[in-house]
Amino acid sequence: MAHIDASGVRLYVEETGSGYPIVFVHEFGSDFREWEAQVRYFSRGYRCVTYNARGYPPSDVPDDPAQYGWEFAVSDLLAVMDALKIERAHVVGLSMGGYAALQFGLKHGTRASAIVAAGAGSGSAPSQREAFLKEAPALAQSFRDKGMAAMALEMGHHLTRIQLKYKDPRGWQDFVNHLGDHSAKGMSTTMARYQALRPSLHDFKEQFSRMTVPVLLAVGDEDTHCLETNLMLKATIPGAGLWIAPNTGHAINLEEPADFNREVDGFLSQVERGSWRKGWRNG
Template sequence: MPSVEATGAKLYFEESGYGYPIIFIHEFASDMRGWDAQIGHFSRSYRCIAYNARGYPPSDVPEDPQSYGWELAVDDIAALMRHLDIEQAHLIGLSMGGYAALQFGLRYPERVGAIVAGSVGSGCHPAHRDAWLRETSVPSRIFVEHGMVTMAERMARGPARVQLKYKDRQRWREFILRLRQHSPQGMAKTMAHCQAARPSLHDLSHQLSDMAIPVLLAVGDEDTRCLETNLMLKSELPNAGLWICPNTGHAINLEEPAAFNAQVENFLGAVERGSWLRGFPATATIPSLVRSRGARRDHSLIQIDQETEGADVVRLHLR
């Protein structure tokens, strides 16, 4: 069984296909099997790697609570890349996995080609933060006290999950069956020590504004806990696009696999062609241009408004 040695845990992984690597990072309520529709599609053109996070069998389920946390989730991506001798890869993550992908991009920008962050932001909005922290302390106990059968049914019928049932009852049943197979101890420790303890994305806005990695944000319009945070991320990330999928909840890649795959494929293609560019004015420092117009050095920030249809004129607006 293929596995990688990470800090305090062995992580199970699978890979298929050839080409530039894509690493798939699953959400809290799923595991690598949730990416089957994406791996089946993208492995025709890419080397696809998916793994189970710590706490999700057949990866290890450590007893020590200190062996869980968002920092370790970021380290696990790096450990997987080292093990597979991957210098750079695209990262595709959902929810908890999307958060880890963004944090990895902040820490190792040179090792990331592009990031797809789906359904990120649960519990991140400042107005909902206190309620989120209270809520995450309750299910972390229930996982152990009541087991995964009870929790799987409850989670699958949540307000941002039930959309899958309406769209694809078979895939919804498979989602429940996978949830029932998860480790209650692993889920409880992941919830308490990773989900609840991670910094809000809103608190990272200054750092995110300096991250130039191409990012596709994907969110369902019925995933109400994530919508505002994705709008914030769109405004802060300098090289991000936002796709909002209609009538869709949290498990966007399960609910709308064809649409999700198409959006991701178009995004990665644009990145690889060099045509993934923001279309509105960006702030840049070009002292030589400003000085040539007689401006003072300490006023060298300018706005560059570039016409995207090949125009020769670049309008410079002194700030």
């Protein structure tokens, strides 16, 4: 347990296990604690690294809004790896973290041996882009107006998250409790400066078409905000595979931890054996 420096912002980091490194990057509504089922499983054979993004205590919560944004998410991931002297790692990200992992693969492809992007793409689909850009600023203000306790319950009952409550009430309560611990200022500014201002993943199709890092895309079939974009990514990234989990919403690693771990483990094993092949392309 330690803090590392990321351009003057302290990020809280935890390490578990030994072996080849896996770095986990959390989503907007979670923090490093929501990777617990993955850390317990993968730390048996890997060096697992989890950390909290800027704006998520015990990482620093900068006062300056200019210290937030998707570019910082990419550079912070690099800062964590550099501080821990990790030259290359598997990177596993969920939602906001999946966005950062994919962008990391585009910008620092030689540092990622494999990428898992789960539940990535909210607000990216052309059919939903306009509505997302209108809703995000209002949601950002809600964290300041309503406070974290109210927003945690509201988010926990969202149509793409209620599935967790049905499947695992105790796990859902842990999720809501952890979310309630977050900083309203950090969440609000992250939504306003990172989520609302990040480009659509569809804007990077040309770059993704040249991406050489092996990628596993994972999405729940009830995560309606992400399905369209994941189909685009599967069709565009040469080394991408797509796993769609049935009857599953946004927090796929919490809803179906055993299935998630199995799919990720199988993917990483194939990458390490050199047997993860690029998908077939017509023509």
